[in-house]
Amino acid sequence: MSPRYRDESDFRSRPSKRGSRPRSKQRPAHDEATTAFVTGIDRGRYTLLVDEGLPDERVVIAMKARELGRTRVVCGDRVDVVGDVSGDDGTLCRIVRITERVSVLRRTADDTDPYERIIVANAHQLVIVTALADPEPRPRMIDRCVVAAYDAGMRVLLCLTKADLADPEPLAAMYRPLGVEVVVSRRGEDGSALDAESVERVRAELVGRTSVFVGHSGVGKSTLVNALVPDARRATGHVNAVTGRGRQTSTSAVALRLPGQAGWVIDTPGVRSFGLAHVEPSTILAAFEDLAEVAAQCPRGCTHLDSAPDCELDAWATEDPELAPLRAARLVSFRRVMSARTEPAGRAD
């Protein structure tokens, strides 16, 4: 395993100040624990869904058991809880364990916080919401999101909004060679917020998946999420009724269920960038199976970038005249994304 950046999960193995002590009667092994899905977090209170999809399904509020220490529980986590899991008003259960995560999406460390925090766990897909105009698309930011998704082992759906204002084709053509799914949405011709057909096309890509939505302010992410999940509040319940505290803080992710239990939409307000410093080039390469196979023959230490001498990918791109245009486009896109990893993030990326 290559070294990776420290994040909060490193705290998990830190011994407690009092030293380890054997489990006592007060600390049972929690064999009776119930598994739950974390849909939201608000200042130390976790909104969970218990018995998901069953007739008894209910929203419960939980706190983290002290034994979890500084381990962070995030939206999308599946956790084990003990205590009162009835979901009745005023009850509070305890999260005692996080089940193994199948994917983790990390946001970048910043001035106020030196750690790359995990923001969402167990998601299948990253939905990058980008406006075709107003505000102008930023391909470098899209590339960075693509790298973050591939690093997390997530599928990418590029959602191009405001197609009523600009032609989606040039941008779509930049991303199709990556194998990224592209969907387009536009305002309804009847003046409705969104054209119903485009909403359906987006929805079709979400069925059966847990999808994380990211996008800069003003791109139309809220408009889209509201169209996809009309009764968002009811589906998630709210922490506020129990804690009496204010609104969900604007930076924490929240999971919203698609109607008909067709999947989960995780909205991430305020997430502006992803940590890429820890990403290994080999991880990105692995997301491109055809290229990875060819690149296996490259000289040792090959970066596979334009500047790399004797990169096997150059020969591969041109060797078959019929496939050359497709392969060249794929190689260009691949190299662009590869270089996004090492470029410094722009201020607003």
Ligand SMILES: Nc1nc2c(ncn2[C@@H]2O[C@H](COP(=O)(O)OP(=O)(O)OP(=O)(O)O)[C@@H](O)[C@H]2O)c(=O)[nH]1
């Ligand atoms: N022309 C056009 N405008 C749209 C479309 N979708 C959303 N808008 C408008 O774009 C503006 C921003 O939309 P929001 O949904 O609030 O954008 P957001 O990405 O959630 O931005 P924040 O709320 O700042 O996070 C609003 O005025 C919307 O009405 C679209 O398909 N076409």
Ligand SMILES: [Zn+2]
């Ligand atoms: Zn190479």
